Amino acid sequence: MCLEGLIRYFTPSDSRVSSTEAYLYAAGVVGFMAINAAMMHPMLLWLLHISMKIRVACCSLIYRKLLRLDLTTGKASEGLVGHVINLLTTDAQRFDMACMFVTDLIRTPIESTCIIYLMYRQIGVASLVGVAFLLLFIPLQAYLGKISSKLRRKTALRTDNRIRLMNEVIQSIEAIKIYAWEEAFGRIIQKARKKEMNVIKKMSWLRAVMISCVKLNTKVAIFLSIISFLSLENGLTAAKVFVIFTYYEMLKYTLVDFLPLAITFTLEAYVSLKRMQEFLLLPEIENSDGVNLQVIDDKKLMQTKGVFEKIGNGHQTYIKSETSMDQIVTRPEVLVSMNDYTAYWRSSEDEAVERKVLALKDINFSVKPDSLTTIVGTVGSGKSTLLQAILKEISPANGEIKVSGVVAYASQEPWLFEASVRQNILFGQEMDLRRYKQVIKCCQLKKDIEMLQHGDKTVVGERGTSLSGGQRARISLARCVYQQADVYLLDDPLAAVDAKVAQAMFDECIRGFLRDRAVVLVTHLVHFAKHADHVCVMKGGRIAFQGSYQELKGGVNEFEKLVESGEKADEKKKEVSTTFENSDGTVLEPLHKDSIANINLLPYIDGIF
Known part of the structure; x- marks a missing residue:
């Protein structure tokens, strides 16, 4: 509204806006942008703070689960290292983006309704044509987001497998180098990476389609709205064109840009949440040792006897403890x-x-x-x-x-x-x-x-x-x-x-x-x-x-x-x-002289040549 009044002031054929009103309109444009910036950035900082807390809490929860995990079950022992690394890195980071965009799922319907109403006041029924064209893409975006979540699950499983293979290769690198098995294991890892990259490529193509839709459908919606407005024998002015472009830019910001991202990141976070839930529901060993994993008491320090050494900042300080480490206590007959x-x-x-x-x-x-x-x-x-x-x-x-x-x-x-x-x-x-x-x-x-x-x-x-x-x-x-x-x-x-x-x-x-x-x-x-x-x-x-x-x-x-x-x-x-x-x-270990002739040197010769 302020932009429309400001443009009307600079239009030669429209002299109904005075200089005082133009200054007020200009102050309104600058003021509302300043209010938007003053509210948006603290909210983003708060969302980042919340996402960091959620990520750290999930990592801590996974760590505490590891302390109670029953490693005798197959699900807990098979590929555990790669699975946990993927949970702590890739899956935990999904909550960062999800927390940033989850508010758009609530904000987008409210803000879009207000923008559509203001557009309707400007160009009437013609605004509904362009908005209807944009709304037709929402089911498509939801469908593409669902496919993206499935691909995300496949990517996570194949990444777990690749990390597990890499961990086994690194642990056995000495034997691999001795027997010259680098190429064989390189092909195995390359095959696992190729499977992972196939799914990642599909996700990249899917995101390219979604971004293309975002860039294209807004321009088409503006064109349809202007054509519809002119077909109804209405007069088109520069003020209306600038206002319509501004409204569609705002609608693109909420409905087209951030809503698909909000859907995609929320579904990916949901997949990560399910993976964490599956890990946290694995069997645990019996917790009967009296250790509370939810509360860490820093006040319980082990007391020592005699002279002990504390090291800090490169200096050595010798301090004498006040109590005894070897104090005699009543012990049970059977430990x-x-x-x-x-x-x-x-x-x-x-x-x-x-x-x-x-x-x-x-x-x-x-x-x-x-x-x-x-x-x-x-x-x-x-x-x-x-x-x-x-x-x-x-x-x-x-x-x-x-x-x-x-x-x-x-x-x-x-x-x-x-x-x-x-x-x-x-x-x-x-x-x-x-x-x-x-x-x-x-x-x-x-x-x-x-x-x-x-x-x-x-x-x-x-x-x-x-x-x-x-x-x-x-x-x-x-x-x-x-x-x-x-x-x-x-x-x-x-x-x-x-x-x-x-x-x-x-x-x-x-x-x-x-x-x-x-x-x-x-x-x-x-x-x-x-x-x-x-x-x-x-x-x-x-x-x-x-x-x-x-x-x-x-x-x-x-x-x-x-x-x-x-x-x-x-x-x-x-x-x-x-x-x-x-x-x-x-x-x-010394060798028997009869056993020296039985040593097979072919693997070592192959490794040299």
Whole structure:
């Protein structure tokens, strides 16, 4: 209206607008634009703030779900890394655009109705012709938005598959390079990427069609409205033309530009929401450890004894703690108790067969304070699964398990994050310098740290790639031992080092530093069971025999076979030749001279040439 009055003032044939009114019209044009800018930008900032909160909340929810996820189910374990990465990046970001445009679904009908009414006051029935042409495209836009959401789901699934393949290739890159499999795996990844790109191209063509419609239909609607207005024998002035163009520009802004985007982004966010819902509904392990994942209490800090070190801004400060870490508390008679415990591996393909894959069967097991329990058995007998059950990473089908006190765990495959050696050992705990030095010594890491360029402040690579296998295993063990726990679960930590270092770690760490703690040691080195208070022999997911070392050796044939096989393996190592030991404690296995001729060098030759 202000624009129409301003144009009429500059029209020579129309002298009904005075100079004062023209200034008022001009002030109205500028003022309404300023009001629009003053209201629009704070609203956009508020929408961005809300979208950021939603995205962060979804990422936090996914992280907390991962802490409770039951990894025994097929849906949770198959391609989990790629799926979670896609949820945290692509799917979570969909809420940013959806929050920006979801208000247009409400604003567009109201604003469009007001604009159509004002256009009707200007050119009458002719305005309805152009508006009807625009409205005809709304069902098409909704249909194209629905197709876009389907393509978005297909793209997400294929992106999950590609990320899973890339993660597996990166983890196995050493073997791929050794066997010169780069081209083969490159073709596999290229094929997965091609499938993903096919769907992305379809989405791009679809968006091109939608944008073309946006650019074209507004111009056609203006042409139809002006032709209809002239066909009704009405006079067309410059003021009416400018006003009609302005109204259609506003209608294009709401009805044509932002409504299709609002529909598309809302449907894509709905697809992402469904994917997150599917992930959040996956089975969880039993939450009976008293840890509240919804509230993080920063006030509960671990108290230390003696001198500990705080590091900040490159400076070292030594402060003495006020309370004791080793304060004597009343401990229960039994720390871990399992009664008729039975668990199964579950299948994602058929829920009816979930109880046919046995994990553990009729386990009766207990751990007492200040005791060393050794679990032995053949490969695949269920030793590591028993530790997973104590950690409550497996949901029981029958029986019960009770765990009292704090549990520390050292996995069979050591895991390190990209930080310094000290940070990998402390793992977020306060530095107790006396305990830290004791842990370094008993885990046989002192010489290794002295050889590193920056000592224990040396930054290891991703997954500890700059360290050897023996060093990674000992750092993982040191992280577990440094924790103040009542029960220490050690999953074969002596297998990655040679016999000399393994014996020193067993004597100084397990029997020495942890002598007043409950330790559950899984090992293939049966001769270490001589010093255990309790020995369990696993077979087929069951505890076949348990008792003291002398009882089992004198009356259990299977245990005697394990002992004999261990002794023969030790004798064979001595007969072969002298072993060569790295500085990190790992052993270089010597070769039989008869076996050198049997080595196949073709993969390595192919890789060179």
